[in-house]
Amino acid sequence: MLRLPRLRYLRPATAGEAAASLSKLGSRAMFVAGGTDLFPNLKRRQFEPDTLVQVPPLKGVRRVDGHFEIGATVTLAEAAADPGLRAALPGFAEAAGLVSSPPLRNAGTVGGNLCVDTRCNYYNMTYEWRKSIGFCLKKDGDICLVAPSSPRCWAVSSSDTAPAAMVLGASVVLVGPDGERELPVAELYRDDGIEYLAKQPHEVVTAIRLPAPEGLLTAYVKLRRRGSIDFPLAGAAVALTLDGPIVTGCRIALAAVASHPLEVPEAGAFLAGKRLTDETISAAAELAAKPARPLDNADLTHFWRKKMVRVIVERAIRQAATPSTT
Amino acid sequence: MVGKPVPKVDGAGKVTGQAVYADDIDLPRMLHCKILRAQLPHARILSVDTSAARRIPGVKAVITGQDLPIRFGILPVTQDEAALEGEKVRYVGDPLAAVAAIDEETAAAACDAIKVEYQELKPVMSIEAALKEAADEPIQSYPKRSDNIHRMVSYEFGDVAAGFARADHVREDVFFFQGSTHLPMEQHSAVATYAGGRVTLWSSTQVVHYVHRALSKVLELPMSRIRVIGAAHGGGFGGKTDPFAHEIVVAKLAMLTGRPVKCTLTREEVFYAHRGRHPVLMWVKTGVTRDGRVTAMHFRSALDGGAYGSYGAASIFYTGTLQTVTYDIPAYKFEGARVFTNKAPCGPKRGHGTPQPRFAVEMHLEKIAREIGLEPVELKRRNFVKPFSRAVNWLRITSCGLEECTEKVLTASGYANRKRQPGRGMGFAISTYMSGAGTAIYWNDMPHSEVQLKVDRTGVTLFCGAMDIGQGSDSVLAQIAAEELGLEARDIHLVTADTDTTPIDLGSYSSRVTFMAGNAAVEAARKMRALLVAAVAERMGVTDLEEIDVADGRVGEFSFEDASVLAEEKFGALASAGSYKPPRIGGPFKGSGVGPSPAYSYSACVVQVAADARTGIVTVERVWIAHDIGRAINPLLVEGQVEGSVYMALGEALMEEQVYRQGLHKWPSMLEYKSPTFLETPEMHTFLVETDDPEGPYGAKEAGQGPLLPVIPAVNLALQDALGVWIDEIPVTPEKVLRALEAKAKGEPPRFGPRGFPSVPYPEPILVEPPDPADLRVGDELELAFPMKGGGPPSAGAGRSPSPPGPPRAPRVR
Amino acid sequence: MRSELDRPVQRELTRLRVNGEDLELYLPVHKTLLEVLREDLKLTGTKHGCELGECGTCTVLVDGEPQLSCLLLPLQAEGRELTTVEGLAEGAAPHPLQVAFAELGAAQCGYCTPGILLAAKALLVRDPRPSRDGIKEALAGNLCRCTGYVKIIEAVELAAERMS
Ligand SMILES: Cc1cc2nc3c(=O)[nH]c(=O)nc-3n(C[C@H](O)[C@H](O)[C@H](O)COP(=O)(O)OP(=O)(O)OC[C@H]3O[C@@H](n4cnc5c(N)ncnc54)[C@H](O)[C@@H]3O)c2cc1C
Numbered sequence A: 001m002l003r004l005p006r007l008r009y010l011r012p013a014t015a016g017e018a019a020a021s022l023s024k025l026g027s028r029a030m031f032v033a034g035g036t037d038l039f040p041n042l043k044r045r046q047f048e049p050d051t052l053v054q055v056p057p058l059k060g061v062r063r064v065d066g067h068f069e070i071g072a073t074v075t076l077a078e079a080a081a082d083p084g085l086r087a088a089l090p091g092f093a094e095a096a097g098l099v100s101s102p103p104l105r106n107a108g109t110v111g112g113n114l115c116v117d118t119r120c121n122y123y124n125m126t127y128e129w130r131k132s133i134g135f136c137l138k139k140d141g142d143i144c145l146v147a148p149s150s151p152r153c154w155a156v157s158s159s160d161t162a163p164a165a166m167v168l169g170a171s172v173v174l175v176g177p178d179g180e181r182e183l184p185v186a187e188l189y190r191d192d193g194i195e196y197l198a199k200q201p202h203e204v205v206t207a208i209r210l211p212a213p214e215g216l217l218t219a220y221v222k223l224r225r226r227g228s229i230d231f232p233l234a235g236a237a238v239a240l241t242l243d244g245p246i247v248t249g250c251r252i253a254l255a256a257v258a259s260h261p262l263e264v265p266e267a268g269a270f271l272a273g274k275r276l277t278d279e280t281i282s283a284a285a286e287l288a289a290k291p292a293r294p295l296d297n298a299d300l301t302h303f304w305r306k307k308m309v310r311v312i313v314e315r316a317i318r319q320a321a322t323p324s325t326t
Numbered sequence B: 001m002v003g004k005p006v007p008k009v010d011g012a013g014k015v016t017g018q019a020v021y022a023d024d025i026d027l028p029r030m031l032h033c034k035i036l037r038a039q040l041p042h043a044r045i046l047s048v049d050t051s052a053a054r055r056i057p058g059v060k061a062v063i064t065g066q067d068l069p070i071r072f073g074i075l076p077v078t079q080d081e082a083a084l085e086g087e088k089v090r091y092v093g094d095p096l097a098a099v100a101a102i103d104e105e106t107a108a109a110a111c112d113a114i115k116v117e118y119q120e121l122k123p124v125m126s127i128e129a130a131l132k133e134a135a136d137e138p139i140q141s142y143p144k145r146s147d148n149i150h151r152m153v154s155y156e157f158g159d160v161a162a163g164f165a166r167a168d169h170v171r172e173d174v175f176f177f178q179g180s181t182h183l184p185m186e187q188h189s190a191v192a193t194y195a196g197g198r199v200t201l202w203s204s205t206q207v208v209h210y211v212h213r214a215l216s217k218v219l220e221l222p223m224s225r226i227r228v229i230g231a232a233h234g235g236g237f238g239g240k241t242d243p244f245a246h247e248i249v250v251a252k253l254a255m256l257t258g259r260p261v262k263c264t265l266t267r268e269e270v271f272y273a274h275r276g277r278h279p280v281l282m283w284v285k286t287g288v289t290r291d292g293r294v295t296a297m298h299f300r301s302a303l304d305g306g307a308y309g310s311y312g313a314a315s316i317f318y319t320g321t322l323q324t325v326t327y328d329i330p331a332y333k334f335e336g337a338r339v340f341t342n343k344a345p346c347g348p349k350r351g352h353g354t355p356q357p358r359f360a361v362e363m364h365l366e367k368i369a370r371e372i373g374l375e376p377v378e379l380k381r382r383n384f385v386k387p388f389s390r391a392v393n394w395l396r397i398t399s400c401g402l403e404e405c406t407e408k409v410l411t412a413s414g415y416a417n418r419k420r421q422p423g424r425g426m427g428f429a430i431s432t433y434m435s436g437a438g439t440a441i442y443w444n445d446m447p448h449s450e451v452q453l454k455v456d457r458t459g460v461t462l463f464c465g466a467m468d469i470g471q472g473s474d475s476v477l478a479q480i481a482a483e484e485l486g487l488e489a490r491d492i493h494l495v496t497a498d499t500d501t502t503p504i505d506l507g508s509y510s511s512r513v514t515f516m517a518g519n520a521a522v523e524a525a526r527k528m529r530a531l532l533v534a535a536v537a538e539r540m541g542v543t544d545l546e547e548i549d550v551a552d553g554r555v556g557e558f559s560f561e562d563a564s565v566l567a568e569e570k571f572g573a574l575a576s577a578g579s580y581k582p583p584r585i586g587g588p589f590k591g592s593g594v595g596p597s598p599a600y601s602y603s604a605c606v607v608q609v610a611a612d613a614r615t616g617i618v619t620v621e622r623v624w625i626a627h628d629i630g631r632a633i634n635p636l637l638v639e640g641q642v643e644g645s646v647y648m649a650l651g652e653a654l655m656e657e658q659v660y661r662q663g664l665h666k667w668p669s670m671l672e673y674k675s676p677t678f679l680e681t682p683e684m685h686t687f688l689v690e691t692d693d694p695e696g697p698y699g700a701k702e703a704g705q706g707p708l709l710p711v712i713p714a715v716n717l718a719l720q721d722a723l724g725v726w727i728d729e730i731p732v733t734p735e736k737v738l739r740a741l742e743a744k745a746k747g748e749p750p751r752f753g754p755r756g757f758p759s760v761p762y763p764e765p766i767l768v769e770p771p772d773p774a775d776l777r778v779g780d781e782l783e784l785a786f787p788m789k790g791g792g793p794p795s796a797g798a799g800r801s802p803s804p805p806g807p808p809r810a811p812r813v814r
Numbered sequence C: 001m002r003s004e005l006d007r008p009v010q011r012e013l014t015r016l017r018v019n020g021e022d023l024e025l026y027l028p029v030h031k032t033l034l035e036v037l038r039e040d041l042k043l044t045g046t047k048h049g050c051e052l053g054e055c056g057t058c059t060v061l062v063d064g065e066p067q068l069s070c071l072l073l074p075l076q077a078e079g080r081e082l083t084t085v086e087g088l089a090e091g092a093a094p095h096p097l098q099v100a101f102a103e104l105g106a107a108q109c110g111y112c113t114p115g116i117l118l119a120a121k122a123l124l125v126r127d128p129r130p131s132r133d134g135i136k137e138a139l140a141g142n143l144c145r146c147t148g149y150v151k152i153i154e155a156v157e158l159a160a161e162r163m164s
């Protein structure tokens, strides 16, 4: 049986206290919400904190002045099933509903999903396995096994909801020991497999704010081998506004093709002012796929994954625009 | 009773959580064991320093290779494993030291504190590399070769050259079937105690007897001082058929500490224990006449065996021998080789060695049919074997429902009139499998299965060494005994898989339990019935025993209980026994022991897929499968076996692969090793065809493995139908489909698969004169007519080495 | 591994409600619910296949919803109603799902069965007459290697029919 290491476990009453205790303990401590990402990683010794600080309950999906505010510990299942979200922002609700499997979504949280660790199949392995192949940059080692000449880690951002939130222009509410701030989701990430979050380690995500203007069309298309359990091999999130047949605004972001959720503004900009036709959709998808740089550190080959980005972007655009294009 | 869909006898324990699996066992003072495994694929062990580990508080014992030097292995010819390796390690995961401690945490920390000094050797990670001279030293020294070839065989049945000469059309193809693993949901686990000079071991094994033998050998204890009990079983599929290091290690640690010791493998270790499907590279050449009759076939295989022998010596044969009991091949040449590589050892997985050639031959015949302009189903049909015939390699076919199975699935699926549309297709394939191997793993003349019955006022108790691994063998035994004694299955108390209390059974592998233990149960129950009938007849004053009905819980005019009292008064304690040993079936040549079976099951399958030309993703929508089961003793269980086989085949066809990168298993986890979920489950239509086999109990044959075989080629052929590409390699991943489509777009052959077959130094073939196809003799009759040369073991891996095959006889031309 | 044995073990009095019984246990905080159920409470009906959230074998109900006990700390489950396979039956009377699974052969080796029974129970509470697709969706986090899932789906349907 794989077991957790010995740990101290703290249950602060508020987000502020949680932030304070993490800021005091520094790198020896980590937040835990649902634990569905962190516990497997701890069992494999990918992190070695000696203290876990529970993110206190921050529940509720609220609609306030044209946006949704989702508490950070709302589970993925709750978010996916929320009738208001499903109606107004189906792209985000579906992204939450496509994470892993049903029992996991009953524990995994929205906040945890935004902060989920980057992945690499040289890294998401047990301590013994990693010791066999040789430790890598991300933990215990000094080279990258995927790209040995590279000075950085290329582990893949694998959150399904992050790109879905990004295309909405969403932001997160962060609580630190000294107070609260709001940060666009687009600025929450860094292009680095190891230091993948731009927030301070002791800042707690307490909520996510999703703008939901009237008439916004959204979709998320996830590619994976099995219909359940699997992380995305690639994901495409789209948010569109249309004026009749003409696109008035479009944002596209990708999951699992880089170390951060990857927004491709060129593709969105290309579509603006155009009609959605097979040609424009395909051209936009081509633009969207260009910056995607999957590496040989996830399931199936990176050549194939790269090719698939176009396909899922096209599908996501179509899905968002339905029934307008048909 | 027989033929009824009776619920499984162990169902209640399993749905309430009461069934006790090995890892559920928790004994007073029990210690926990962790095994330190090799972290290099190929290396000499220079030193193992356990001193730091021993100093950790809570550590009770640490053992290394020196403590368990005696080698073991499932086949007598490949006793090449050590419970803990002392000299060298051969794959990442090879066990080399073990700790018993007060808890798993302490044991794991102690393993981490053991220091091993290695001298690295060059790892060999592919079939091609293994065929070359070893860079420094071969992985195993006993084949006494400078390369890494483990074993080779070569046979020619009939005049193959003449067969090809007679053909109007000859074609060659190359195929590759990637390895896969069983992935039972239950991780292997074993618990041992040592008391009063005796070892008792509970284990999640498929064969208590083989574990018993290995323990006796390695621990140097007589078998009478060891008891092995099969705990409730969480899935095997062939993966728990070998004796394993952890089973021996816990026994040794219990002997050293005097305390119970448990070892449960982690999921990662289960991938290392493996014994799964061999990766096999295959080359096949077939000649056919203009009207599609096969005139000759030449089949070559190269198996990647991993680091140890396991069942490998038999696996080689299985890639070759069953071709002839599927299709009627008048002249057949087979060359097979197995190599060692620095990977987890391969062995028997559902269908043992036969899904790979099945895939190759079904694809190959389809290609031939297209080339000569014949409907593929028609070509296959023209070559189906005939019931009650003897194949060119001497295997004897009894009942055979191929035609019926084919008819069923073709009709139900509407195969012939399917709508031709891009992106959707159907594929058809057939298969055969053995109902138990005709020869034992180690050479002996004892029965393969024995059953004892005890009857008294508590009812009927049936004792048998067979292990129910979920397939329902306990239920089948109960049903058979109940049938003969006029009772219900739930009236039969079962004691199974315990070497102290039950007579031998060679275990749950090779689809043998229903057939062999079933036959033994029939015999034991009939003997018991005779006792009851005799006592009742005497009391009733009836002389004609036929007049006494045994049915509905009554024997004549007495209740079963009263009848048992009468019989006990008359005969004393009531006990009966039955046993089964398959007759000799194989031909008079060395190696003829692998492949013969008292009866073969047959299946036919149609698969419908949707294939996306943009992504290469293949979705199986519907499966129609018909299985010639002989007779379904319990249709519910048979359907379950068929459905489970289809599922496992779909996983292998589309996603499962045990692959290596940089010298170690690429992804030993359930997340990355893809096994299908509920959502990948297609609509399945199962048809049972009954042919009433004369050899099987009530006419029954096997169900657990055969139905897996045709599904894999049927998936590929459906994809071919949908997109016009040939994926000559398993699994069919989306990328391979796209690569083939790209080739097609460029005007190249629309194919993805291996480019060629390497040069393998196969030996000169043993030439075997084919039998008379109408000669169905077996056993003594066969022995008299065609004595087994040297009288030795006919099986590939069995003990004594048989005498050389003698001067080749001139092949007979047919 | 490595230095962790030197770390102190934090133990806390933990109040759990398991199968309707209130329990107070003094537990190391880092022991997962799976380990506590099996090792401390001897409720070995809850099985495990990976301990990493990848197989669903360890599924239990938390306030009626399926969750993976290998990824849950007992303290995270305080104040919530836990149900394991041992708590499915009403006294000696098995739950209709248990009856249907036994009857149709939906448990072959039976190792995945406890987790699947619980996930199915949660489904039937939410949706008493689920469609086939609904069943597949709800059980998609639970792997089974024996049955090919067919008999399981049929057993859930049968139980649903009998319960309504
Ligand atoms: C088998 C399996 C499959 C999975 N498949 C997917 C998938 O398909 N898609 C996907 O996106 N994810 C997947 N996951 C990952 C994970 O389960 C989800 O991302 C989940 O949403 C994580 O949420 P959590 O609450 O469990 O996070 P936790 O595990 O509790 O935390 C994850 C990380 O976020 C930090 N964190 C959590 N909450 C906060 C907060 N409020 N403020 C600051 N930091 C915080 C933690 O410190 C930790 O570093 C999978 C996991 C497993 C085991």
Ligand code: SF4
Pocket: A119, A120, A121, A122, A123, A136, A137, A138, A139, A143, A144, A145, A146, A147, A152, A153, A154, A155, A193, A297
């Ligand atoms: S990308 Fe390189 S450094 Fe990063 S986890 Fe993978 S192997 Fe390690």
Ligand code: FES
Pocket: C047, C048, C049, C050, C051, C052, C053, C054, C055, C056, C057, C058, C059, C068, C069, C070, C071
């Ligand atoms: S044991 Fe596999 S998900 Fe918990």
Ligand code: FES
Pocket: B185, B234, B235, B470, C106, C107, C108, C109, C110, C111, C112, C113, C143, C144, C145, C146, C147
């Ligand atoms: S019944 Fe064996 S794993 Fe499901």
